[in-house]
Amino acid sequence: MENILITGCSTGIGFETAKVLKNHGFKVYATARKEDDVEILKDLGFISYKLDVTKAEDIKYILAKIIKEDGKLSAVFNNAGYGQPGAVEDIKTEVLKEQFETNLFGLHELTIQTMKIFRKQGFGKIIQHSSVLGIISLKFRGAYNSSKYAIEGLTDTLRQELIGSNISVSLINTGPVTSKFRENALKMFNKNITIEGSFFESTYKNEVKKRLEANDDTKALFNLPATSVANVVLKIMNSQKPKPRYYVTKATHILGFAKRVLSTNLLDKLLNRV
Numbered sequence: 001m002e003n004i005l006i007t008g009c010s011t012g013i014g015f016e017t018a019k020v021l022k023n024h025g026f027k028v029y030a031t032a033r034k035e036d037d038v039e040i041l042k043d044l045g046f047i048s049y050k051l052d053v054t055k056a057e058d059i060k061y062i063l064a065k066i067i068k069e070d071g072k073l074s075a076v077f078n079n080a081g082y083g084q085p086g087a088v089e090d091i092k093t094e095v096l097k098e099q100f101e102t103n104l105f106g107l108h109e110l111t112i113q114t115m116k117i118f119r120k121q122g123f124g125k126i127i128q129h130s131s132v133l134g135i136i137s138l139k140f141r142g143a144y145n146s147s148k149y150a151i152e153g154l155t156d157t158l159r160q161e162l163i164g165s166n167i168s169v170s171l172i173n174t175g176p177v178t179s180k181f182r183e184n185a186l187k188m189f190n191k192n193i194t195i196e197g198s199f200f201e202s203t204y205k206n207e208v209k210k211r212l213e214a215n216d217d218t219k220a221l222f223n224l225p226a227t228s229v230a231n232v233v234l235k236i237m238n239s240q241k242p243k244p245r246y247y248v249t250k251a252t253h254i255l256g257f258a259k260r261v262l263s264t265n266l267l268d269k270l271l272n273r274v
Contacts, residue, residue: 002237003027003070005062007053007110008080009046010037012179013129013226017077018046020230026074026237029066033080053080053106059113067117075125076114077233078107081147083185085208086193087200088142095192096143103147108154118167126169127236128155129229132252135173136259136267138274140200140208159244168242173256174229175249176220186212222251 004021008014009030018030018041030041031051041048049065051058066073081103084095111126118124133141134148152171159169189212195204228248236242247253258267 002074004075016226017230077127084143099143123166175251176223
């Protein structure tokens with residue numbers, strides 16, 4: 001039986017992916033950062049462990065458990081992550097570091113520890129959850145944009161270094177998908193952004209906070225349910241030769257095409273209206 005380790009399974013994409021793969025006969029190790037979420041996953045019938053991707057020892061422990069139980073690891077889905085809204089000039093360096101700790105450094109640590117297993121066994125699949133914001137950038141999302149751009153760079157490089165091996169690496173560029181992403185982003189905005197006195201004070205109050213507080217992903221243009229990503233992961237798991245990149249939602253296809261064909265100035269004007 002093929003198995004897979006998935007991070008960030010408490011809600012949304014991670015949870016739906018764990019459910020879809022489990023229902024299709026894969027052995028799923030569904031992890032979450034909080035113990036309460038782990039217990040909920042266990043109650044739902046998942047094999048679940050507490051995993052904070054920013055802690056290398058957590059990763060080492062989980063991977064050792066999997067190898068001891070199954071003798072192999074078929075795939076890993078680096079799904080854990082969050083968004084930190086705010087204008088670039090209002091993002092403190094320590095806040096940017098926190099964004100990268102989870103979205104990039106945690107992903108990288110799990111990837112390189114997994115690679116040791118894959119190199120030894122001679123096969124494996126790495127699935128990196130990027131975003132349409134790893135292709136194009138939107139205002140007031142600089143911290144998140146940059147973390148996803150960094151994932152793209154690392155993964156594109158890794159893919160070249162894996163040529164000739166039986167190890168694949170795939171990027172999933174997700175557009176608007178129903179999840180708790182916006183709810184969590186609002187928490188991080190309130191925690192880390194000082195609105196009063198900012199050049200963008202009015203914009204924050206009248207646009208950014210209202211968008212985040214609306215917390216209704218289903219109204220976003222081209223929004224899809226979280227299962228749309230889960231089904232792509234299922235496709236990768238069932239493929240002998242997974243593609244290097246998968247676009248999810250029409251928004252990703254449209255904006256990805258625009259990035260390829262428009263000049264930088266025209267693209268900026270288009271994106272500034274989104």
